[in-house]
Amino acid sequence: MAETTANDVEVATKPPGPDELPLVGSLKEFFEDPLQFYTETADEYGPVAYFTLGGNDFVTVSSPEYVKDVLVNNDDEYVKGQQFDDLMGPICGNGVLLAEGDFWQSQRETLEPAFDPETLSRHCQVMTDYTQRRMDRWTSGEERSVYEDLMYTTLEIAGKVLFDFDVRPLDGDIPAAMETVRDYVARRLWRPVEVPEWMPMPGKREYREALALIDETAYTIIDEAKASDSDQQTVIDLLLDKDDPLSRQQIRDEVFTLLLAAHENTTLSATYTLQLLAKNPYAMEKVHAELDDVLDGDAPTFADIPRLTYLDKALTESLRLYPPVYSMLRETKADTTLAGYAIPEGTTVSCQQWAIHRDSTFYDDPLSYRPERWTDEFEERLPGFAYFPFGGGPRRCIASRFAKFEVKAILATMLRNWELETTLEKIEFKPSISLRPDTDVTMVPTPR
Structure with a gap:
């Protein structure tokens, strides 16, 4: 951890890590399976480990104590970083996801009212109605892409709840455009070497066309919100009411950032929970019994959602096993130390x-799906940051409470009247910025 100089002064050294090839570092092992690489690196080299990819420095942090140091205790020593900005900047601009410093703080404070409990109480019926509208397309015994169904549903909910906007009449397929953008970002993320933006690359034309469609959608949302005489306060209203007016481009950045985050992570959370429940009949039976008891055949209301305690455990356990944000990236602003190790600027x-x-240190039988583990006593014993699907510290997901509520409202609406049988033995992943599935997630619905 430290070396001693001739004057017996301890100097921090870099963290331990794998033996690597010159120049390429751990590229081969990382790109073969990044999730396995992260797990094995933590197991073999400890809670703070160092590796390189193509000459770029990386450190993995797999201890709750040191995650807290990064995200909370010393958060002012870190930024989102150039890698994250290069990937997401063309999409999210200077929205709340990427902004830094005082401007980020101002934007976050402006947007927080959009995700408070009062907003949830007003819009629970939108969540359940829009979910039911999609399920009205289901036919018993017909294989459905629940991933696609959820992708469209969550985008429609986000448009209505956040912007009082109906995305369905728009020209173009917005969910498909978002998927194209995410695919392109994933290819850039896992590219072994950085390729100049001017070079032709597979999928670049489709990416630019998708981005143009999303831009057009964002500006349409802004213009219609400005022209609306609705009493509903939207995110656009919050942004327009700032003392320091925002540019049209900046409002676009916030609109798209929120659409992307509300749409993708909610879709993934609901998809993975359905898959895990379908593979664990006992847990699914418990969910169905609770829905029958609490809802008595009716659509869930705002007051019902907190009463669905087993469904909450089922979602919590899903977010443990398959967190949509599976790795939270930061970059050091200057040379620093972590756990006594030297971490250079730009790492x-x-x-x-x-x-x-x-980690079995915190979870018995950690690879098993066990919603029952989430008792009050268990949560009290669990160290802080042994569970952090929504991040933590000042930049904890602004919509975490909102997202969990929405997923539970969607799942309750889907499962109160339907049995779902998965067609997949297991989900394979294609991790990029988020933990995305490598194949479609399809299921066969049967009325209960």
């Missing part, structure tokens, strides 16, 4: 939900 630091959530 990408990865706080590891994937590894920590599956």
